[in-house]
Amino acid sequence: MGMEHYAYVSPLRHKNACLKTTFGITVLVCGLAMDSIAVSLWITVSMMGISVIWGKVRLYDYIRFLAMPLFFILFGGGALFFATEDMRLVLLVTLRAVGAVSAFYFLTLSTPVGELMAVLRKCHVPPVLIGLMYLLYRDIFVLTGVWQSMFTAAQSRLGYADYRTSLRTFGGIGSNLLLLSWKRADDCYHAMEARGYEGTICFLERRQSCRWYDVLAAAGYIAVMAAIRRFCG
Protein backbone atom coordinates (compact mmCIF):
# COMPACT_ATOMS: atom_id res chain seq x y z
CA MET A 1 0.00 0.00 0.00
CA GLY A 2 1.14 3.53 -0.73
CA MET A 3 1.32 6.34 1.82
CA GLU A 4 -1.75 7.98 0.31
CA HIS A 5 -3.82 4.88 0.84
CA TYR A 6 -2.71 4.46 4.46
CA ALA A 7 -3.93 7.98 5.22
CA TYR A 8 -7.41 7.02 4.03
CA VAL A 9 -7.70 3.80 5.99
CA SER A 10 -5.86 4.90 9.13
CA PRO A 11 -7.87 4.69 12.39
CA LEU A 12 -6.18 8.00 13.27
CA ARG A 13 -7.89 9.63 10.29
CA HIS A 14 -10.94 10.48 12.33
CA LYS A 15 -9.00 12.50 14.87
CA ASN A 16 -9.28 16.23 14.44
CA ALA A 17 -7.16 17.30 11.47
CA CYS A 18 -6.25 20.67 12.98
CA LEU A 19 -4.99 19.00 16.14
CA LYS A 20 -2.96 16.47 14.15
CA THR A 21 -1.41 19.20 12.02
CA THR A 22 -0.59 21.42 15.00
CA PHE A 23 0.84 18.43 16.85
CA GLY A 24 2.96 17.25 13.90
CA ILE A 25 4.38 20.70 13.25
CA THR A 26 5.01 21.40 16.94
CA VAL A 27 6.90 18.13 17.33
CA LEU A 28 8.87 18.90 14.19
CA VAL A 29 9.82 22.40 15.29
CA CYS A 30 10.55 21.41 18.91
CA GLY A 31 12.59 18.44 17.76
CA LEU A 32 14.75 20.70 15.64
CA ALA A 33 14.96 23.45 18.24
CA MET A 34 15.78 21.25 21.23
CA ASP A 35 18.93 20.12 19.48
CA SER A 36 19.31 16.90 21.43
CA ILE A 37 20.16 13.33 20.39
CA ALA A 38 17.86 11.83 23.04
CA VAL A 39 14.85 13.91 22.00
CA SER A 40 15.36 13.07 18.31
CA LEU A 41 15.66 9.38 19.11
CA TRP A 42 12.44 9.60 21.15
CA ILE A 43 10.62 11.29 18.27
CA THR A 44 11.83 8.72 15.75
CA VAL A 45 10.91 5.70 17.86
CA SER A 46 7.64 7.02 19.28
CA MET A 47 6.35 8.30 15.94
CA MET A 48 7.07 4.93 14.40
CA GLY A 49 5.25 3.34 17.33
CA ILE A 50 2.21 5.61 16.97
CA SER A 51 1.95 5.04 13.22
CA VAL A 52 2.45 1.28 13.48
CA ILE A 53 0.36 0.57 16.58
CA TRP A 54 -2.49 3.11 16.36
CA GLY A 55 -2.22 3.97 12.68
CA LYS A 56 -2.11 0.27 11.68
CA VAL A 57 0.74 0.84 9.22
CA ARG A 58 2.70 -2.36 8.54
CA LEU A 59 6.17 -2.07 10.06
CA TYR A 60 7.72 -3.27 6.82
CA ASP A 61 5.92 -0.54 4.86
CA TYR A 62 6.89 2.10 7.40
CA ILE A 63 10.55 1.17 7.09
CA ARG A 64 10.18 1.11 3.32
CA PHE A 65 8.73 4.65 3.39
CA LEU A 66 11.57 5.79 5.65
CA ALA A 67 14.25 4.16 3.51
CA MET A 68 14.25 6.79 0.78
CA PRO A 69 14.79 9.89 2.95
CA LEU A 70 17.10 7.82 5.18
CA PHE A 71 19.34 7.15 2.21
CA PHE A 72 19.79 10.86 1.56
CA ILE A 73 20.18 11.67 5.24
CA LEU A 74 22.89 9.03 5.74
CA PHE A 75 24.60 10.21 2.59
CA GLY A 76 24.63 13.75 3.98
CA GLY A 77 25.83 12.44 7.35
CA GLY A 78 28.75 10.68 5.66
CA ALA A 79 29.72 13.86 3.84
CA LEU A 80 29.55 15.80 7.09
CA PHE A 81 31.78 13.24 8.82
CA PHE A 82 34.48 13.58 6.17
CA ALA A 83 34.29 17.35 6.46
CA THR A 84 34.35 17.70 10.26
CA GLU A 85 35.33 14.31 11.68
CA ASP A 86 33.05 15.11 14.65
CA MET A 87 31.02 11.98 15.27
CA ARG A 88 28.71 13.61 17.82
CA LEU A 89 27.80 16.36 15.42
CA VAL A 90 27.14 13.86 12.65
CA LEU A 91 24.92 11.80 14.94
CA LEU A 92 23.04 14.89 16.13
CA VAL A 93 22.38 16.24 12.64
CA THR A 94 21.39 12.84 11.25
CA LEU A 95 19.03 12.01 14.10
CA ARG A 96 17.42 15.44 14.05
CA ALA A 97 16.70 14.99 10.36
CA VAL A 98 15.28 11.49 10.87
CA GLY A 99 13.16 12.77 13.77
CA ALA A 100 11.79 15.60 11.65
CA VAL A 101 10.89 13.21 8.82
CA SER A 102 9.20 10.87 11.35
CA ALA A 103 7.10 13.70 12.76
CA PHE A 104 5.94 14.54 9.27
CA TYR A 105 5.26 10.90 8.45
CA PHE A 106 2.88 10.77 11.38
CA LEU A 107 0.89 13.56 9.75
CA THR A 108 1.11 12.13 6.24
CA LEU A 109 0.10 8.63 7.29
CA SER A 110 -2.90 9.77 9.31
CA THR A 111 -4.32 12.73 7.39
CA PRO A 112 -5.51 12.61 3.75
CA VAL A 113 -4.47 15.53 1.58
CA GLY A 114 -8.04 16.80 1.30
CA GLU A 115 -8.22 17.26 5.07
CA LEU A 116 -4.86 18.98 5.14
CA MET A 117 -6.19 21.45 2.58
CA ALA A 118 -9.23 22.07 4.78
CA VAL A 119 -6.81 22.91 7.60
CA LEU A 120 -4.94 25.32 5.32
CA ARG A 121 -8.24 26.99 4.45
CA LYS A 122 -8.93 27.49 8.15
CA CYS A 123 -5.49 29.12 8.38
CA HIS A 124 -6.71 31.67 5.80
CA VAL A 125 -4.46 30.59 2.95
CA PRO A 126 -5.86 32.45 -0.12
CA PRO A 127 -8.81 30.53 -1.69
CA VAL A 128 -7.20 30.72 -5.14
CA LEU A 129 -4.25 28.69 -3.88
CA ILE A 130 -6.48 26.17 -2.12
CA GLY A 131 -8.64 25.79 -5.25
CA LEU A 132 -5.54 25.19 -7.34
CA MET A 133 -4.32 22.60 -4.86
CA TYR A 134 -7.64 20.73 -5.03
CA LEU A 135 -7.55 20.65 -8.84
CA LEU A 136 -3.88 19.67 -8.98
CA TYR A 137 -4.38 16.92 -6.46
CA ARG A 138 -7.29 15.47 -8.39
CA ASP A 139 -5.45 15.76 -11.70
CA ILE A 140 -2.44 13.85 -10.43
CA PHE A 141 -4.61 10.74 -10.26
CA VAL A 142 -6.52 11.33 -13.47
CA LEU A 143 -3.38 12.01 -15.51
CA THR A 144 -1.47 9.14 -13.91
CA GLY A 145 -4.33 6.88 -14.95
CA VAL A 146 -4.23 8.18 -18.51
CA TRP A 147 -0.45 7.87 -18.61
CA GLN A 148 -0.67 4.31 -17.31
CA SER A 149 -3.07 3.26 -20.05
CA MET A 150 -1.05 5.00 -22.78
CA PHE A 151 2.07 3.28 -21.46
CA THR A 152 0.42 -0.13 -21.59
CA ALA A 153 -0.97 0.54 -25.06
CA ALA A 154 2.47 1.59 -26.30
CA GLN A 155 4.08 -1.43 -24.68
CA SER A 156 1.64 -3.77 -26.39
CA ARG A 157 2.73 -2.30 -29.72
CA LEU A 158 6.46 -2.81 -29.01
CA GLY A 159 6.89 0.85 -28.12
CA TYR A 160 9.64 -0.01 -25.68
CA ALA A 161 11.44 -2.62 -27.77
CA ASP A 162 14.83 -0.91 -27.61
CA TYR A 163 16.42 2.20 -26.21
CA ARG A 164 15.80 4.44 -29.23
CA THR A 165 12.16 3.40 -29.56
CA SER A 166 11.55 3.87 -25.84
CA LEU A 167 12.86 7.41 -26.04
CA ARG A 168 10.57 8.18 -28.97
CA THR A 169 7.58 6.58 -27.24
CA PHE A 170 8.33 8.51 -24.07
CA GLY A 171 8.33 11.77 -26.04
CA GLY A 172 5.13 10.86 -27.83
CA ILE A 173 3.30 10.03 -24.63
CA GLY A 174 4.57 13.24 -23.02
CA SER A 175 3.30 15.47 -25.81
CA ASN A 176 0.00 13.63 -26.00
CA LEU A 177 -0.44 14.01 -22.28
CA LEU A 178 0.08 17.76 -22.61
CA LEU A 179 -2.61 18.04 -25.29
CA LEU A 180 -4.94 15.82 -23.29
CA SER A 181 -4.54 17.84 -20.12
CA TRP A 182 -5.27 20.94 -22.18
CA LYS A 183 -8.56 19.47 -23.34
CA ARG A 184 -9.28 18.19 -19.86
CA ALA A 185 -8.77 21.64 -18.39
CA ASP A 186 -11.43 22.92 -20.82
CA ASP A 187 -13.89 20.12 -20.00
CA CYS A 188 -13.30 20.48 -16.31
CA TYR A 189 -13.91 24.23 -16.44
CA HIS A 190 -17.15 23.71 -18.35
CA ALA A 191 -18.29 21.12 -15.81
CA MET A 192 -17.48 23.46 -12.92
CA GLU A 193 -19.28 26.37 -14.56
CA ALA A 194 -22.28 24.13 -15.18
CA ARG A 195 -22.46 23.61 -11.43
CA GLY A 196 -22.46 27.31 -10.69
CA TYR A 197 -18.73 27.91 -10.16
CA GLU A 198 -18.10 31.65 -9.84
CA GLY A 199 -14.43 31.90 -9.02
CA THR A 200 -13.90 30.14 -5.71
CA ILE A 201 -13.92 26.43 -5.05
CA CYS A 202 -15.85 25.73 -1.89
CA PHE A 203 -16.74 22.41 -0.32
CA LEU A 204 -18.75 21.47 2.71
CA GLU A 205 -16.45 21.61 5.72
CA ARG A 206 -16.24 18.40 7.63
CA ARG A 207 -16.99 18.72 11.29
CA GLN A 208 -14.50 16.88 13.43
CA SER A 209 -14.90 17.20 17.11
CA CYS A 210 -11.70 17.77 19.07
CA ARG A 211 -11.71 15.42 22.06
CA TRP A 212 -10.16 16.59 25.30
CA TYR A 213 -8.19 13.38 25.77
CA ASP A 214 -6.59 13.78 22.31
CA VAL A 215 -5.43 17.29 23.24
CA LEU A 216 -4.19 15.95 26.56
CA ALA A 217 -2.27 13.16 24.83
CA ALA A 218 -0.67 15.62 22.41
CA ALA A 219 0.29 17.94 25.27
CA GLY A 220 1.62 14.97 27.25
CA TYR A 221 3.81 13.93 24.34
CA ILE A 222 5.36 17.38 24.13
CA ALA A 223 5.84 17.41 27.91
CA VAL A 224 7.72 14.11 27.66
CA MET A 225 9.92 15.67 24.97
CA ALA A 226 10.69 18.60 27.26
CA ALA A 227 11.43 16.22 30.16
CA ILE A 228 13.83 14.17 28.05
CA ARG A 229 15.58 17.36 26.99
CA ARG A 230 15.82 18.46 30.63
CA PHE A 231 17.10 15.19 32.12
CA CYS A 232 18.94 13.38 29.33
CA GLY A 233 20.37 16.40 27.51
Add this chain to the structure above:
Amino acid sequence: MKEDALLCLRDVSFSYHTGRQVLTHVDLTIRAGERIAVLGPNGAGKSTLFLLMNGVLRPSRGSIYYKGRRMDQKNSNELRRSVGIIFQDADSQIIAPSVREEISFGPMNLKLSSAVVEERVAHAIASVNLQGFEERPPHYLSGGEKKRVSIADIIAMKPDVFLFDEPMACLDPAHARRVETLLEDLSGQGKTLLVSTHDVDFAYRWAQRILIVQEGSLKADGTPPAVFAQEALCRDANLSCPVLLRIEKMLESRDLLRAKGRNPRTVEELELLLKQGNDCVSPAGPAQG
Protein backbone atom coordinates in the same frame (compact mmCIF):
# COMPACT_ATOMS: atom_id res chain seq x y z
CA MET B 1 -45.22 30.32 -26.40
CA LYS B 2 -47.17 27.53 -24.82
CA GLU B 3 -48.19 27.75 -21.19
CA ASP B 4 -46.39 24.65 -19.95
CA ALA B 5 -43.18 25.26 -21.87
CA LEU B 6 -40.25 25.02 -19.49
CA LEU B 7 -37.26 25.55 -21.72
CA CYS B 8 -37.41 27.06 -25.21
CA LEU B 9 -34.72 27.45 -27.81
CA ARG B 10 -35.66 29.92 -30.51
CA ASP B 11 -33.64 29.82 -33.73
CA VAL B 12 -30.44 29.05 -31.80
CA SER B 13 -27.15 28.86 -33.67
CA PHE B 14 -23.74 28.37 -32.18
CA SER B 15 -20.21 28.46 -33.50
CA TYR B 16 -16.93 28.23 -31.62
CA HIS B 17 -14.26 30.94 -31.78
CA THR B 18 -12.53 28.97 -34.49
CA GLY B 19 -15.55 29.69 -36.68
CA ARG B 20 -16.72 26.10 -36.81
CA GLN B 21 -20.51 26.12 -36.90
CA VAL B 22 -21.76 23.49 -34.46
CA LEU B 23 -25.50 24.19 -34.28
CA THR B 24 -27.69 25.92 -36.86
CA HIS B 25 -31.22 27.25 -36.39
CA VAL B 26 -32.38 24.96 -33.61
CA ASP B 27 -35.99 25.45 -32.51
CA LEU B 28 -37.02 23.39 -29.56
CA THR B 29 -39.62 23.53 -26.81
CA ILE B 30 -39.30 21.33 -23.75
CA ARG B 31 -42.27 20.90 -21.46
CA ALA B 32 -42.09 20.12 -17.76
CA GLY B 33 -41.86 16.43 -16.89
CA GLU B 34 -40.91 15.21 -20.36
CA ARG B 35 -38.59 12.27 -20.99
CA ILE B 36 -36.57 13.00 -24.08
CA ALA B 37 -33.88 10.93 -25.77
CA VAL B 38 -31.43 12.79 -27.97
CA LEU B 39 -29.98 10.63 -30.73
CA GLY B 40 -27.39 11.38 -33.35
CA PRO B 41 -23.84 10.55 -34.39
CA ASN B 42 -20.77 11.69 -32.46
CA GLY B 43 -19.86 15.29 -33.17
CA ALA B 44 -23.41 16.13 -34.26
CA GLY B 45 -23.70 18.83 -31.60
CA LYS B 46 -25.54 17.04 -28.80
CA SER B 47 -23.08 18.03 -26.08
CA THR B 48 -22.98 21.61 -27.36
CA LEU B 49 -26.78 21.67 -27.27
CA PHE B 50 -26.66 20.62 -23.61
CA LEU B 51 -24.04 23.23 -22.72
CA LEU B 52 -26.23 25.90 -24.33
CA MET B 53 -29.30 24.74 -22.44
CA ASN B 54 -27.42 25.02 -19.16
CA GLY B 55 -26.03 28.47 -19.93
CA VAL B 56 -22.32 27.57 -19.95
CA LEU B 57 -22.21 28.48 -23.65
CA ARG B 58 -24.09 31.44 -25.06
CA PRO B 59 -25.85 31.13 -28.42
CA SER B 60 -24.21 33.06 -31.26
CA ARG B 61 -27.69 33.71 -32.64
CA GLY B 62 -31.18 33.23 -31.34
CA SER B 63 -32.28 33.06 -27.74
CA ILE B 64 -33.13 30.70 -24.90
CA TYR B 65 -36.17 31.12 -22.68
CA TYR B 66 -36.64 29.52 -19.30
CA LYS B 67 -40.18 29.57 -17.91
CA GLY B 68 -40.95 32.27 -20.44
CA ARG B 69 -38.08 34.53 -19.43
CA ARG B 70 -35.33 35.29 -21.88
CA MET B 71 -31.95 34.16 -20.58
CA ASP B 72 -29.03 36.50 -21.18
CA GLN B 73 -25.62 37.21 -19.70
CA LYS B 74 -27.13 38.60 -16.51
CA ASN B 75 -29.44 35.78 -15.53
CA SER B 76 -27.47 32.86 -16.98
CA ASN B 77 -26.85 31.75 -13.40
CA GLU B 78 -30.56 31.09 -13.05
CA LEU B 79 -30.29 28.72 -15.98
CA ARG B 80 -27.35 26.92 -14.36
CA ARG B 81 -29.32 26.56 -11.15
CA SER B 82 -32.40 25.14 -12.87
CA VAL B 83 -30.73 22.94 -15.47
CA GLY B 84 -28.06 20.43 -14.48
CA ILE B 85 -25.71 18.49 -16.76
CA ILE B 86 -24.24 15.10 -15.99
CA PHE B 87 -21.15 14.95 -18.18
CA GLN B 88 -20.21 11.88 -20.16
CA ASP B 89 -16.78 11.57 -18.58
CA ALA B 90 -17.24 11.55 -14.81
CA ASP B 91 -13.53 12.31 -14.40
CA SER B 92 -13.93 15.71 -16.04
CA GLN B 93 -16.70 16.52 -13.57
CA ILE B 94 -15.25 15.25 -10.30
CA ILE B 95 -12.85 17.70 -8.64
CA ALA B 96 -12.94 17.11 -4.89
CA PRO B 97 -10.77 14.79 -2.78
CA SER B 98 -13.74 12.94 -1.29
CA VAL B 99 -17.25 11.92 -2.36
CA ARG B 100 -18.98 14.06 0.28
CA GLU B 101 -17.00 17.16 -0.64
CA GLU B 102 -17.53 16.50 -4.33
CA ILE B 103 -21.30 16.36 -4.00
CA SER B 104 -21.30 19.48 -1.81
CA PHE B 105 -19.63 21.58 -4.54
CA GLY B 106 -22.86 22.39 -6.45
CA PRO B 107 -25.05 23.17 -3.41
CA MET B 108 -22.23 25.30 -1.92
CA ASN B 109 -22.21 27.34 -5.15
CA LEU B 110 -25.95 27.84 -4.68
CA LYS B 111 -24.94 29.68 -1.48
CA LEU B 112 -27.07 27.48 0.76
CA SER B 113 -26.45 27.19 4.50
CA SER B 114 -24.21 24.31 5.58
CA ALA B 115 -27.09 22.54 7.31
CA VAL B 116 -29.08 22.51 4.07
CA VAL B 117 -26.03 21.48 2.05
CA GLU B 118 -25.40 18.62 4.44
CA GLU B 119 -28.97 17.45 4.17
CA ARG B 120 -28.91 17.65 0.38
CA VAL B 121 -25.63 15.75 0.18
CA ALA B 122 -27.03 12.99 2.39
CA HIS B 123 -30.19 12.81 0.27
CA ALA B 124 -28.20 12.70 -3.00
CA ILE B 125 -25.92 9.97 -1.66
CA ALA B 126 -28.94 7.92 -0.62
CA SER B 127 -30.66 8.34 -3.98
CA VAL B 128 -27.70 6.86 -5.87
CA ASN B 129 -27.11 4.19 -3.20
CA LEU B 130 -23.62 5.30 -2.25
CA GLN B 131 -24.02 5.16 1.53
CA GLY B 132 -20.71 4.33 3.14
CA PHE B 133 -18.71 5.92 0.33
CA GLU B 134 -18.82 9.46 1.77
CA GLU B 135 -15.19 9.65 2.82
CA ARG B 136 -13.78 7.74 -0.16
CA PRO B 137 -11.49 9.61 -2.53
CA PRO B 138 -12.72 9.52 -6.14
CA HIS B 139 -9.58 7.78 -7.41
CA TYR B 140 -10.47 4.68 -5.41
CA LEU B 141 -13.91 4.36 -7.07
CA SER B 142 -14.83 2.19 -10.04
CA GLY B 143 -16.16 3.68 -13.27
CA GLY B 144 -19.76 2.92 -12.36
CA GLU B 145 -19.38 4.37 -8.88
CA LYS B 146 -17.85 7.54 -10.32
CA LYS B 147 -20.81 7.82 -12.64
CA ARG B 148 -23.18 7.60 -9.69
CA VAL B 149 -21.18 10.27 -7.87
CA SER B 150 -21.47 12.53 -10.91
CA ILE B 151 -25.23 11.99 -10.94
CA ALA B 152 -25.47 12.67 -7.19
CA ASP B 153 -23.54 15.91 -7.86
CA ILE B 154 -26.48 17.19 -9.84
CA ILE B 155 -29.27 15.64 -7.74
CA ALA B 156 -27.91 17.62 -4.77
CA MET B 157 -28.48 20.85 -6.72
CA LYS B 158 -32.17 19.96 -7.20
CA PRO B 159 -32.56 21.33 -10.73
CA ASP B 160 -35.84 21.08 -12.68
CA VAL B 161 -34.16 19.76 -15.80
CA PHE B 162 -31.49 17.03 -15.93
CA LEU B 163 -29.32 16.70 -19.02
CA PHE B 164 -27.53 13.34 -19.19
CA ASP B 165 -24.72 13.18 -21.73
CA GLU B 166 -24.44 9.51 -22.71
CA PRO B 167 -24.95 8.20 -19.16
CA MET B 168 -24.62 4.53 -20.13
CA ALA B 169 -21.37 4.86 -22.08
CA CYS B 170 -18.63 2.55 -20.74
CA LEU B 171 -20.83 1.10 -17.99
CA ASP B 172 -21.25 -2.61 -17.34
CA PRO B 173 -24.82 -3.96 -17.68
CA ALA B 174 -25.45 -3.90 -13.92
CA HIS B 175 -24.47 -0.24 -13.62
CA ALA B 176 -26.33 0.65 -16.81
CA ARG B 177 -29.49 -0.87 -15.33
CA ARG B 178 -28.92 1.05 -12.12
CA VAL B 179 -28.64 4.29 -14.08
CA GLU B 180 -31.84 3.46 -15.94
CA THR B 181 -33.65 2.86 -12.64
CA LEU B 182 -32.33 6.21 -11.46
CA LEU B 183 -33.74 7.85 -14.58
CA GLU B 184 -37.10 6.25 -13.78
CA ASP B 185 -36.94 7.54 -10.21
CA LEU B 186 -36.15 11.09 -11.29
CA SER B 187 -38.89 10.99 -13.85
CA GLY B 188 -41.27 9.74 -11.16
CA GLN B 189 -40.41 12.81 -9.12
CA GLY B 190 -41.65 14.98 -11.97
CA LYS B 191 -38.21 16.06 -13.19
CA THR B 192 -37.64 16.86 -16.86
CA LEU B 193 -35.01 14.59 -18.38
CA LEU B 194 -32.99 14.78 -21.58
CA VAL B 195 -30.68 11.87 -22.27
CA SER B 196 -28.27 11.73 -25.17
CA THR B 197 -27.56 8.17 -26.21
CA HIS B 198 -26.60 5.84 -29.05
CA ASP B 199 -28.76 3.01 -27.75
CA VAL B 200 -31.92 3.03 -29.88
CA ASP B 201 -33.53 0.21 -27.90
CA PHE B 202 -33.13 2.15 -24.68
CA ALA B 203 -34.46 5.31 -26.34
CA TYR B 204 -37.45 3.42 -27.69
CA ARG B 205 -38.46 1.88 -24.37
CA TRP B 206 -37.68 4.85 -22.13
CA ALA B 207 -38.40 8.08 -23.99
CA GLN B 208 -41.70 9.81 -24.62
CA ARG B 209 -40.09 11.93 -27.25
CA ILE B 210 -37.06 11.57 -29.46
CA LEU B 211 -34.86 14.24 -31.00
CA ILE B 212 -32.42 13.44 -33.75
CA VAL B 213 -29.53 15.86 -34.02
CA GLN B 214 -27.35 15.61 -37.07
CA GLU B 215 -24.77 17.97 -38.52
CA GLY B 216 -25.80 20.67 -36.11
CA SER B 217 -29.49 20.76 -36.76
CA LEU B 218 -32.60 19.13 -35.42
CA LYS B 219 -33.63 16.51 -38.00
CA ALA B 220 -36.53 14.91 -36.17
CA ASP B 221 -38.68 15.58 -33.13
CA GLY B 222 -41.55 13.29 -32.19
CA THR B 223 -42.72 10.19 -30.37
CA PRO B 224 -40.43 7.15 -30.71
CA PRO B 225 -42.69 5.20 -33.11
CA ALA B 226 -43.22 8.29 -35.27
CA VAL B 227 -39.50 9.07 -35.45
CA PHE B 228 -38.42 5.50 -36.21
CA ALA B 229 -41.12 5.23 -38.86
CA GLN B 230 -39.11 7.73 -40.94
CA GLU B 231 -36.76 5.15 -42.35
CA ALA B 232 -34.77 7.36 -44.72
CA LEU B 233 -34.02 9.79 -41.92
CA CYS B 234 -32.89 7.07 -39.54
CA ARG B 235 -30.68 5.61 -42.25
CA ASP B 236 -29.06 9.01 -42.81
CA ALA B 237 -28.33 9.34 -39.10
CA ASN B 238 -27.02 5.74 -39.00
CA LEU B 239 -29.70 4.72 -36.54
CA SER B 240 -30.97 1.19 -36.73
CA CYS B 241 -34.61 0.43 -36.04
CA PRO B 242 -35.26 -0.69 -32.42
CA VAL B 243 -35.48 -4.47 -32.18
CA LEU B 244 -38.93 -4.41 -30.59
CA LEU B 245 -40.36 -2.24 -33.35
CA ARG B 246 -38.94 -4.60 -35.98
CA ILE B 247 -40.41 -7.61 -34.22
CA GLU B 248 -43.76 -5.85 -33.98
CA LYS B 249 -43.73 -5.08 -37.71
CA MET B 250 -42.71 -8.62 -38.51
CA LEU B 251 -45.50 -10.10 -36.37
CA GLU B 252 -48.01 -7.70 -37.90
CA SER B 253 -46.99 -8.53 -41.45
CA ARG B 254 -47.41 -12.25 -40.77
CA ASP B 255 -50.71 -11.56 -39.11
CA LEU B 256 -49.56 -12.96 -35.78
CA LEU B 257 -50.37 -9.79 -33.87
CA ARG B 258 -54.01 -8.78 -33.98
CA ALA B 259 -53.71 -5.55 -31.98
CA LYS B 260 -52.03 -3.41 -34.63
CA GLY B 261 -50.18 -0.16 -34.12
CA ARG B 262 -49.99 -0.46 -30.33
CA ASN B 263 -46.19 -0.07 -30.25
CA PRO B 264 -45.21 -2.08 -27.18
CA ARG B 265 -42.19 -0.50 -25.48
CA THR B 266 -40.97 -3.56 -23.60
CA VAL B 267 -40.84 -7.30 -24.15
CA GLU B 268 -43.42 -7.67 -21.35
CA GLU B 269 -45.83 -5.31 -23.12
CA LEU B 270 -45.43 -7.26 -26.35
CA GLU B 271 -46.05 -10.53 -24.53
CA LEU B 272 -49.21 -9.10 -23.01
CA LEU B 273 -50.42 -7.94 -26.41
CA LEU B 274 -49.76 -11.36 -27.91
CA LYS B 275 -51.61 -13.03 -25.05
CA GLN B 276 -54.58 -10.69 -25.33
CA GLY B 277 -54.65 -11.23 -29.09
CA ASN B 278 -54.66 -15.01 -28.69
CA ASP B 279 -57.29 -14.90 -25.94
CA CYS B 280 -59.60 -13.04 -28.33
CA VAL B 281 -58.84 -15.47 -31.11
CA SER B 282 -59.08 -18.78 -29.26
CA PRO B 283 -62.93 -19.07 -28.87
CA ALA B 284 -63.35 -18.67 -32.62
CA GLY B 285 -60.37 -20.90 -33.35
CA PRO B 286 -60.44 -24.65 -33.79
CA ALA B 287 -61.35 -26.60 -30.67
CA GLN B 288 -58.37 -27.96 -28.84
CA GLY B 289 -58.32 -31.65 -28.28
